[in-house]
Amino acid sequence: xxxxxxxxxxxxxxxxxxxxxxxxxxxxxxxxxxxxxxxxxxxxxxxxxxxxxxxxxxxxxxxxxxxxxxxxxxxxxxxxxxxxxxxxxxxxxxxxxxxxxxxxxxxxxxxxxxxxxxxxxxxxxxxxxxxxxxxxxxxxxxxxxxxxxxxxxxxxxxxxxxxxxxxxxxxxxxxxxxxxxxxxxxxxxx
Amino acid sequence: xxxxxxxxxxxxxxxxxxxxxxxxxxxxxxxxxxxxxxxxxxxxxxxxxxxxxxxxxxxxxxxxxxxxxxxxxxxxxxxxxxxxxxxxxxxxxxxxxxxxxxxxxxxxxxxxxxxxxxxxxxxxxxxxxxxxxxxxxxxxxxxxxxxxxxxxxxxxxxxxxxxxxxxxxxxxxxxxxxxxxxxxxxxxxx
Numbered sequence: 001x002x003x004x005x006x007x008x009x010x011x012x013x014x015x016x017x018x019x020x021x022x023x024x025x026x027x028x029x030x031x032x033x034x035x036x037x038x039x040x041x042x043x044x045x046x047x048x049x050x051x052x053x054x055x056x057x058x059x060x061x062x063x064x065x066x067x068x069x070x071x072x073x074x075x076x077x078x079x080x081x082x083x084x085x086x087x088x089x090x091x092x093x094x095x096x097x098x099x100x101x102x103x104x105x106x107x108x109x110x111x112x113x114x115x116x117x118x119x120x121x122x123x124x125x126x127x128x129x130x131x132x133x134x135x136x137x138x139x140x141x142x143x144x145x146x147x148x149x150x151x152x153x154x155x156x157x158x159x160x161x162x163x164x165x166x167x168x169x170x171x172x173x174x175x176x177x178x179x180x181x182x183x184x185x186x187x188x189x190x
Numbered sequence: 191x192x193x194x195x196x197x198x199x200x201x202x203x204x205x206x207x208x209x210x211x212x213x214x215x216x217x218x219x220x221x222x223x224x225x226x227x228x229x230x231x232x233x234x235x236x237x238x239x240x241x242x243x244x245x246x247x248x249x250x251x252x253x254x255x256x257x258x259x260x261x262x263x264x265x266x267x268x269x270x271x272x273x274x275x276x277x278x279x280x281x282x283x284x285x286x287x288x289x290x291x292x293x294x295x296x297x298x299x300x301x302x303x304x305x306x307x308x309x310x311x312x313x314x315x316x317x318x319x320x321x322x323x324x325x326x327x328x329x330x331x332x333x334x335x336x337x338x339x340x341x342x343x344x345x346x347x348x349x350x351x352x353x354x355x356x357x358x359x360x361x362x363x364x365x366x367x368x369x370x371x372x373x374x375x376x377x378x379x380x
Binding site: 067078 | 213214215218219220221222223225226243248249252253256257259260263264265266267268270271272273291299300302303
């Protein structure tokens with residue numbers, strides 16, 4: 001997705017810890033026109049599959065999950081990473097390791113929100129080691145829902161996430177794939 | 191907003207702790223058609239004011255902030271409630287008390303994302319005691335931005351939030367106001 005690559009190249013920065021910072025248009029401030037383009041691209045790649053719900057993880061995936069779901073006229077669901085007062089015992093949960101937070105977290109979705117009659121697309125902002133995506137897929141497996149695929153906005157192609165997802169026989173799409181960020185220089189996959 | 195009142199009346203539940211649970215359409219699963227209606231209503235109430243950004247707090251306010259911002263063709267910004275790896279020292283921050291989490295939290299926005307040239311509308315899913323909204327207004331005061339108002343989807347009208355906001359001379363709008371949830375019975379303001 002050329003406009004997204006251009007934007008990352010011009011505004012993204014690589015921190016000393018090797019984290020890609022895209023806070024000005026994806027991650028804390030959201031360029032809503034770009035959000036529309038991203039939603040459109042997600043829907044184009046997963047059209048005519050009978051998807052009934054889009055699932056993401058709070059917080060940064062929510063704008064893109066909601067925009068794609070809005071275009072498909074279906075609901076979006078976000079798994080909670082943090083304790084929340086209305087989550088009771090009737091939940092699916094999975095343990096993930098957050099590399100950006102350097103700790104284990106439990107992600108949770110209310111049981112009534114995803115069922116075995118659903119066909120679900122997983123959407124997130126980033127894929128790196130795939131821990132969050134694998135946690136969401138674990139929750140979807142518990143629910144009995146069918147999985148249409150996983151679509152992320154930005155893939156770090158030099159990490160293992162895609163391999164893990166495709167290794168489960170699940171379709172994976174990234175709107176852009178970064179092959180290297182060495183010395184702060186961002187290189188996209190051709 | 192009649193369709194929202196009807197939906198809350200039919201699907202919302204009041205927990206024993208007095209929390210309104212709207213997880214099936216607002217809070218964990220998002221009905222994206224309702225999200226469009228909510229975005230439209232927010233934009234109608236704050237039209238022709240020259241708003242340049244919408245600001246919310248992660249996570250549940252994000253869908254409505256982004257949808258209203260999309261319609262206004264402006265960016266949405268969410269304050270972070272949780273530690274995040276790309277947040278450095280160049281931030282505005284404010285301390286809030288979360289009643290749903292029963293603890294103090296620090297909310298943060300990167301300094302570059304809101305400036306004194308901005309005119310900002312604050313959007314959130316709920317207003318009760320107004321701690322989150324007051325924290326966002328504190329951050330906006332630090333940034334020097336002009337505040338167009340605060341708009342929430344659901345106001346608990348029997349708590350003090352609105353009083354605090356209007357007490358600062360800031361315009362407040364709620365799409366629906368609940369006057370009572372006693373004995374689990376939800377009563378809306380006429």
